[in-house]
Amino acid sequence: MKTNELKAEEAKAKTERVLAGAKVVYMATNGSHGHPNVRAMSTVKADGADVLWFVTDAGSSKVAELASDGKAVVYAEASRGGECRVWGSVDVLDDDASRKVVWRNELAEHFPGGASSPELRVLRFNVANGVYCSKAGKKGEFKN
Amino acid sequence: MKTNELKAEEAKAKTERVLAGAKVVYMATNGSHGHPNVRAMSTVKADGADVLWFVTDAGSSKVAELASDGKAVVYAEASRGGECRVWGSVDVLDDDASRKVVWRNELAEHFPGGASSPELRVLRFNVANGVYCSKAGKKGEFKN
Numbered sequence: 001m002k003t004n005e006l007k008a009e010e011a012k013a014k015t016e017r018v019l020a021g022a023k024v025v026y027m028a029t030n031g032s033h034g035h036p037n038v039r040a041m042s043t044v045k046a047d048g049a050d051v052l053w054f055v056t057d058a059g060s061s062k063v064a065e066l067a068s069d070g071k072a073v074v075y076a077e078a079s080r081g082g083e084c085r086v087w088g089s090v091d092v093l094d095d096d097a098s099r100k101v102v103w104r105n106e107l108a109e110h111f112p113g114g115a116s117s118p119e120l121r122v123l124r125f126n127v128a129n130g131v132y133c134s135k136a137g138k139k140g141e142f143k144n
Numbered sequence: 145m146k147t148n149e150l151k152a153e154e155a156k157a158k159t160e161r162v163l164a165g166a167k168v169v170y171m172a173t174n175g176s177h178g179h180p181n182v183r184a185m186s187t188v189k190a191d192g193a194d195v196l197w198f199v200t201d202a203g204s205s206k207v208a209e210l211a212s213d214g215k216a217v218v219y220a221e222a223s224r225g226g227e228c229r230v231w232g233s234v235d236v237l238d239d240d241a242s243r244k245v246v247w248r249n250e251l252a253e254h255f256p257g258g259a260s261s262p263e264l265r266v267l268r269f270n271v272a273n274g275v276y277c278s279k280a281g282k283k284g285e286f287k288n
Contacts, residue, residue, distance in 0.1 A: 026219065028172035028182035035231050036180040038172035038219045075170065075182045087179050 006140025011132040015049040015084040015142065018132070022076035027054075027125075029062055029090075030069045037065060044102045049086060049130060050144055053102050054123040057110075063121055066090045074125060081135030086127045093122040150284025155276040159193040159228040159286065162276070166220035171198075171269075173206055173234075174213045181209060188246045193230060194288055196269040197246050201254075207265055210234045218269060225279030230271045237266040 006014070019025070024040050031037030039062065045053040052074060056062060066072065070089040077083040093099075096115075102122050103115035111117035129143040150158070163169070168184050175181030183206065189197040196218060200206060210216065214233040221227040237243075240259075246266050247259035255261035273287040 026170040026182055026184075028180040028217075030174070030178070030180055031217070034174070034213075035215045036172040036174055036182075036217050038170055038180075038182055038217050038229065040170075040219065040221065040227065069178075071179045073172075073175070073180050073182050075184065077184065083184065085182065 005138045006132065006134075008140065008142040011140025012049050012130070012142040014082065014132045014134070014140075015086065015130050016046075018076050018078045018082055018084045019043065019046045019049055019052065019074075019086070021078055025052075025074050025076040027062070027072055027074050029065045029072050031061070031065050037061065044104065044107075049084075049142070050127055052086075052125040052127065054125065055102050055107060055111075056121050056123055058119045058121045060121075062123070063092055066092050066123065072125060082133070084130055084132045086125075086130035088126045088128040091124045091126070093124055098122040098124065149282045150276065150278075152284065152286040155284025156193050156274070156286040158226065158276045158278070158284075159230065159274050160190070162220050162222045162226055162228045163187065163190045163193055163196065163218075163230070165222055169196075169218050169220040171206070171216055171218050173209045173216050175205070175209050181205065188248065188251075193228075193274060193286070194271055196230075196271065198267040198269065199246050199251060199255075200265050200267055202263045202265045204265075206267070207236055210236050210267065216269060226276070228274055228276045230269075230274035232269055232271040232273075235268045235270070237268055242266040242268065 028038040072090045073087045099115045131141045133139045172182040216234045217231045243259040275285045277283045
């Protein structure tokens with residue numbers, strides 16, 4: 001697999017498409033005892049390849065991990081092939097404005113108290129850089 | 145989601161089933177600059193929930209990362225629901241015996257030189273502990 005066959009703007013545009021279409025992504029964090037951690041997550045909202053929004057429970061291990069070290073990476077793949085990874089930092093948010101950004105009625109199953117549920121936390125993943133790789137192995141990197 | 149609703153032996157048995165059936169798993173490592181890294185991988189061989197075997201290219205970022213810090217985590221999900229995470233350490237191996245363990249003819253597409261291809265590396269993931277969670281949210285932990 002050759003590096004940087006795609007220009008940065010192409011790589012970012014393709015990453016945006018993968019992130020917009022992926023129902024499930026995989027987020028890794030710096031976990032406890034120096035071990036990484038990883039889990040499947042659903043992206044609630046993707047602002048291009050710049051900011052990804054997630055919702056989680058205040059008691060989840062990722063909230064504890066991200067509060068102590070916000071560095072994270074997200075892997076996503078397109079159903080037609082092509083994959084991307086984006087690195088960045090995650091803010092754990094609790095304010096009303098952030099809750100409004102992420103709230104969808106589908107979330108009521110997990111958060112019956114709605115957008116103001118006390119156990120709801122917003123994760124704002126701020127993308128610093130990323131890499132896209134097509135099914136055929138064409139690769140490109142970008143920085144925000 | 146309650147913790148440890150499943151006994152350790154049940155959690156390990158279910159983890160074994162998920163790992164044996166998963167075509168793709170997601171392995172996170174301690175990457176560069178203090179950032180975690182993550183990628184999709186195919187397990188070549190799973191010895192229960194004790195050892196997972198992977199094949200990769202000597203030039204891949206994971207080989208560099210794992211040579212510097214072998215701590216890793218693997219996430220896998222069952223097609224019928226249920227998911228697991230296993231933590232452990234990864235050995236990057238290059239010896240003939242390890243190459244024989246992992247070699248399958250399907251690998252010839254990537255490694256035309258066969259099991260002795262100089263660019264082939266074996267990753268032996270030694271599972272230390274894990275957690276299984278059923279589709280219904282029943283959870284259990286185990287240690288090896």
